[in-house]
Amino acid sequence: xxxxxxLTTQEPTANLVTTNIGIVPESELEIKxxxxxxxxxxxxxxxxxxxxxxxPHARGQVVRQDVWVxxxxxxxxxxxxxx
Amino acid sequence: xxxxxxxxxxxxxxxMLADHNFGTSSATRGATTADTFKFAxxxxxxxxxxxxxxxxxxxxxxxxxxxxxxxxxxNGVAPTSxxxxxxxxxxxxxxxxxxxxxxxxxxxxxxxxxxxxxxSYTFSSxxxxxxxxxxxxxxxxxxxxxxxxx
Numbered sequence: 766x767x768x769x770x771x772l773t774t775q776e777p778t779a780n781l782v783t784t785n786i787g788i789v790p791e792s793e794l795e796i797k798x799x800x801x802x803x804x805x806x807x808x809x810x811x812x813x814x815x816x817x818x819x820x821p822h823a824r825g826q827v828v829r830q831d832v833w834v835x836x837x838x839x840x841x842x843x844x845x846x847x848x
Numbered sequence: 849x850x851x852x853x854x855x856x857x858x859x860x861x862x863x864m865l866a867d868h869n870f871g872t873s874s875a876t877r878g879a880t881t882a883d884t885f886k887f888a889x890x891x892x893x894x895x896x897x898x899x900x901x902x903x904x905x906x907x908x909x910x911x912x913x914x915x916x917x918x919x920x921x922x923n924g925v926a927p928t929s930x931x932x933x934x935x936x937x938x939x940x941x942x943x944x945x946x947x948x949x950x951x952x953x954x955x956x957x958x959x960x961x962x963x964x965x966x967x968s969y970t971f972s973s974x975x976x977x978x979x980x981x982x983x984x985x986x987x988x989x990x991x992x993x994x995x996x997x998x
Contacts, residue, residue: 783946783978784978785948785977785978801972803971803972805853805970805971806971806972808971808972808974810974811979813979827977828977828978829977829978829979830975830976830977830978830979831976831979831980831981831982832974832975832976832979832980832981832982833982833984834971834974834981834982834983834984835984835986836969836971836983836984836985836986836994837986837992838986838991838992839935839937839967839969839986839992839993839994839995839996840853840854840855840967840969840994840995840996841933841996841997841998842855842860842995842996842997842998843997843998
């Protein structure tokens with residue numbers, strides 16, 4: 766038996782983000798992605814600045830920062846000598 | 849001093865002593881399971897490098913949700929070779945969730961064998977704040993693998 770969901774009565778679900786001031790709606794954050802090529806690796810930094818009104822003391826502050834480091838190359842030991 | 853990249857010199861010696869087992873068999877040790885390898889992260893002020901002989905807590909990052917000693921490297925693919933190069937790479941990224949620290953170095957070490965070091969891997973200084981830190985492995989080929997022995 767299937768369940769019928771009346772979408773007209775559903776509350777919109779906000780995406781929530783864990784930050785250093787607690788869990789806040791994503792809509793209260795200004796999120797920036799910064800991608801860099803550091804030679805030996807690529808890095809992606811996602812910075813979340815608080816721009817909402819629920820926590821006025823935190824406005825303009827970075828409340829979360831995620832980092833991804835993708836190594837391009839490992840390390841090679843030894844070089845084949847030509848005799 | 850600062851962190852520097854390189855396979856640890858002690859690791860090269862220990863390879864000759866059959867000290868490390870990256871695969872599921874070791875003729876010398878009779879092991880049928882691979883050793884457990886781990887990644888530990890270090891602050892930019894640490895001095896991890898090719899001369900490091902074993903994991904150390906000195907200079908290691910500290911944070912809630914980061915356990916001293918770091919996290920396991922996923923070892924799903926045994927060492928192999930192509931041409932004259934033998935190589936191995938962990939088969940998955942390693943990540944830490946909801947942590948806060950600054951780091952520029954990861955030390956790979958063998959926690960099965962007295963925490964003997966394998967190699968140190970450096971990158972530009974990265975600060976994570978109440979967020980996730982993910983270290984993605986290079987492609988497992990003879991020219992890009994995490995460990996290559998030519």
